[in-house]
Amino acid sequence: MKKMKPGTLVSQIIIWIVIILLTLSCLLPLLNMVAISLSGSEAVAANEVGFLPKDLNVSAYKKLLGDAQFWKSTWISVERVVLGTLINMFFTVTMAYPLSKSRKRFRAREVYMKLVIFAMLFTSGIIPLFMVVSHLHLTNTIWALVLPGAVPVFNVILLINFFKGVPEALDEAARIDGAGPITILLRVYLPVSLPALATVALFAIVGHWNDYFSGLIYMTKASRYPLQTYIQQLTVDLTQVTDANQLKQLAAMNTRTFNAAKIVVSTIPLLLIYPFLQKYFVSGIVIGAVKE
Amino acid sequence: MKQDMTKSVQKPRKKRALGNEELFLHLMILPGMIMLAIFVFAPFVGSLMAFEKYVPAKGILGSEWVWFDNFKFIFSLPDSKQVFMNTLIIAFAKLILNIIIPVTFAIMLNEIRVSICKRTFQTIVYLPHFLSWVVLATVVSNMFSLSGPFNAVITALGGDPIQFMSDNNWFRKVIIGTDVWKEFGYNSVVYLAALTGISPDLYEAASIDGANRFKQTIHITVPALLPTVILMTALNLGNILNAGFDQIFNLYNPLVYETADIIDTYVYRIGMVERQYSIGAAVGLLKSVISFILILGANKCAKKTTGSGIF
Numbered sequence: 001m002k003k004m005k006p007g008t009l010v011s012q013i014i015i016w017i018v019i020i021l022l023t024l025s026c027l028l029p030l031l032n033m034v035a036i037s038l039s040g041s042e043a044v045a046a047n048e049v050g051f052l053p054k055d056l057n058v059s060a061y062k063k064l065l066g067d068a069q070f071w072k073s074t075w076i077s078v079e080r081v082v083l084g085t086l087i088n089m090f091f092t093v094t095m096a097y098p099l100s101k102s103r104k105r106f107r108a109r110e111v112y113m114k115l116v117i118f119a120m121l122f123t124s125g126i127i128p129l130f131m132v133v134s135h136l137h138l139t140n141t142i143w144a145l146v147l148p149g150a151v152p153v154f155n156v157i158l159l160i161n162f163f164k165g166v167p168e169a170l171d172e173a174a175r176i177d178g179a180g181p182i183t184i185l186l187r188v189y190l191p192v193s194l195p196a197l198a199t200v201a202l203f204a205i206v207g208h209w210n211d212y213f214s215g216l217i218y219m220t221k222a223s224r225y226p227l228q229t230y231i232q233q234l235t236v237d238l239t240q241v242t243d244a245n246q247l248k249q250l251a252a253m254n255t256r257t258f259n260a261a262k263i264v265v266s267t268i269p270l271l272l273i274y275p276f277l278q279k280y281f282v283s284g285i286v287i288g289a290v291k292e
Numbered sequence: 293m294k295q296d297m298t299k300s301v302q303k304p305r306k307k308r309a310l311g312n313e314e315l316f317l318h319l320m321i322l323p324g325m326i327m328l329a330i331f332v333f334a335p336f337v338g339s340l341m342a343f344e345k346y347v348p349a350k351g352i353l354g355s356e357w358v359w360f361d362n363f364k365f366i367f368s369l370p371d372s373k374q375v376f377m378n379t380l381i382i383a384f385a386k387l388i389l390n391i392i393i394p395v396t397f398a399i400m401l402n403e404i405r406v407s408i409c410k411r412t413f414q415t416i417v418y419l420p421h422f423l424s425w426v427v428l429a430t431v432v433s434n435m436f437s438l439s440g441p442f443n444a445v446i447t448a449l450g451g452d453p454i455q456f457m458s459d460n461n462w463f464r465k466v467i468i469g470t471d472v473w474k475e476f477g478y479n480s481v482v483y484l485a486a487l488t489g490i491s492p493d494l495y496e497a498a499s500i501d502g503a504n505r506f507k508q509t510i511h512i513t514v515p516a517l518l519p520t521v522i523l524m525t526a527l528n529l530g531n532i533l534n535a536g537f538d539q540i541f542n543l544y545n546p547l548v549y550e551t552a553d554i555i556d557t558y559v560y561r562i563g564m565v566e567r568q569y570s571i572g573a574a575v576g577l578l579k580s581v582i583s584f585i586l587i588l589g590a591n592k593c594a595k596k597t598t599g600s601g602i603f
Contacts (some may be wrong), residue, residue: 008505015400023413025473026420029431032441036434043373047439059472068342096318112325119332121530123585127563131352132331134487141483181316210424213538226546232426232542240411253360263427278415278472282481 031096037061037260044256060261070262072223073230076142080226084146088204091195092159093149097185099156100163120153144218145226146208155200163189199280200271209269219277227266232261265269342574362574371558378464379554380534384461385468387528391521393476398483403505417477429542432470434459463548470543471536479524486520519598522544526594530587535581555579 036044040055048054062069099116103109121273129148138144147273166189174184215229225233342362343353361594368370397417404410420428436442437458455461460566490512498508537556544552555575563572 005504011505012403015403019400019404019413022476023416026417026477029435030423032434033431047444057309091324091327091600094320098321102318105313108318112321115325115333117330121322121587122336122580124332124339124571125580127559127573127576128335128341129331130564131569132335136330146408147327150331153406154549181313188602193305206422210422210426212424212426215516226549227327228426243547257429263430267423267427274419274422278418281418281484286541 009151034258034264037264039257039259041257060257061265063258064261065263069223069230070224070227072278073225073227074266076224077209077227079142080145081205084149084208085201085204086150087146087150088155088208092155092200092204093185093190093197094155095151096159096163100166115155116153119151119159119170126217133218139218140167140221140224145211145214148214149207149292152200152204152207155203159193159200161194164195166192195280195283196218198276199283202277202280205273206270206277231259231266234262301501313519326542339573339577339580340433340513341570342519342577344570346570346573348569358570362570364573366571366578371553375555375558376548379533381553382464382540382552384466386407386471386536387525387532389468389472390479390528391524393472394479395483395517395521397476397479398487399509399517400489401480402484402513415476417480419477420474421478423474425538425542428470428474429539432466432543436466457543458545460548460551463544464551467536467540467543467552471539474539482520482524483517486517490516515538523594524596526590529590530583530588 032049035049035051035053037060038053038056039049040057040059043049043054067091098106100253101109127139133139133144133148138147159287170188170192171184174188179187210228212226212232216232217225219225219229222233224231241272249289290292327550341352341355343357343359344352345358345361346352346355389547401410402415403411407433434440438453438455439510442456447453454462456466480538494512496510498512503511533557535554537554541557541560544557556579559572559575561580562568
């Protein structure tokens with residue numbers, strides 16, 4: 001190994017310290033949450049819990065097992081992720097494939113593309129969208145959570161860019177073998193695009209799992225809340241409480257360990273897919289950066 | 293030559309096949325376009341309620357037209373200026389810091405040669421990006437609460453505890469800081485990708501000429517990152533009216549409306565909570581139009597300076 005100059009050594013040490021501090025800043029607050037969820041409530045109230053649990057116990061998790069609404073909301077979220085991701089994938093592929101064709105192959109492409117870009121850039125705001133969803137009588141149904149965002153425009157553009165990179169020769173070869181357009185899509189494009197499909201699927205899963213806002217505005221009954229909305233409503237500031245019922249609910253449940261346990265459990269699914277996410281999202285961002 | 297020949301030979305057959313294929317492509321894109329029509333373009337028409345005194349029972353077509361009265365009303369409200377300024381200040385601070393910190397982080401991380409450590413650091417700093425603000429709001433208010441670690445440090449150093457979450461002098465800083473904290477890892481990805489694209493020959497040549505690591509960073513790394521920085525700035529400039537609804541909505545309270553109420557939270561309270569649909573829609577429409585113009589402008593600038601735009 002080459003001998004380092006003293007100047008280089010100093011700068012290396014500074015760099016390591018800064019990077020380690022930044023990394024810890026991302027890790028420790030989350031560890032603190034886990035520690036709180038596993039600690040005794042007295043220790044938490046007395047503020048003695050750091051990054052390791054104190055008076056280790058799982059009573060918050062035991063209590064959570066008996067919380068029917070938590071599991072109901074979790075089930076709604078799971079349903080939503082599965083249904084929503086399937087719908088997203090269907091529309092991502094069926095939009096991206098035609099739009100990845102050249103103008104020569106698909107003359108109307110430019111018109112569609114303009115509409116898609118307009119849809120990406122211009123959002124009309126929550127109130128008109130809310131009106132549409134309630135006019136269609138979707139409120140309080142799972143469809144209100146999955147249909148308004150059915151076409152994930154950003155993912156469509158990402159996949160268009162990926163499809164465009166598929167060698168023309170593959171397409172030609174399949175055509176010569178007599179394959180029709182559906183066969184070409186299913187047998188040529190989709191198999192070679194698996195990394196890109198994984199990327200957009202993972203984005204869709206995370207997006208659906210993390211969204212609390214559509215649950216908040218489209219679900220008028222608290223029993224229909226997906227998990228994130230349910231948690232959002234629990235941790236909401238007391239000043240925003242509007243009715244006595246909600247207040248009673250908060251008083252009964254708003255203990256720090258219990259809430260911490262809910263947050264930890266709601267994060268576990270994300271941690272489970274995180275290794276896959278990490279594998280794909282970097283390439284996803286890089287593909288996304290290759291612009292139209 | 294060869295291409296011309298095949299073209300002329302296959303021409304009649306190919307043309308018919310093309311027609312079929314085009315029909316298929318139209319059919320394929322149709323369901324998606326219908327969804328966009330319902331959930332993107334129809335609400336766009338619904339924005340017309342911004343020019344009405346909208347009454348849900350009468351519907352969009354039946355409500356009374358008041359043209360620009362809603363907009364005049366918005367501009368006459370004392371809150372409006374405050375909300376607009378809050379939005380700009382928070383979004384602008386985030387825009388600047390969300391470039392400087394990730395770029396610095398990427399450059400520093402790139403200096404770490406022990407690849408297992410580098411990968412571990414990356415794995416951890418990307419994580420907060422994937423957690424929702426609902427979850428992180430609890431984490432953040434925990435950190436900044438009166439009994440949280442920040443106040444513990446302050447009191448240990450002999451200072452008075454600070455009510456970060458309800459003090460108008462502090463809340464905005466917390467909002468900006470925690471947003472940078474959540475996103476710096478994720479935002480650094482593009483810069484790390486750009487860094488791997490720099491040819492090692494450049495550094496070798498520079499070190500032969502006697503430039504140290506620091507000088508190499510200033511004269512090679514930074515200029516090489518500049519196009520990406522400009523592109524990202526342009527991208528984010530279009531978002532200058534998006535100060536981060538999810539974050540602020542989950543962290544704020546009426547005590548800090550003065551410094552942290554932004555357009556989106558304001559629209560939510562007016563439109564969805566107070567149910568003044570027309571006023572809410574008018575503010576939303578105004579925001580959309582300004583953002584749209586900004587994005588188009590920013591894209592043009594990016595295309596001019598770096599040769600590649602967002603779309």
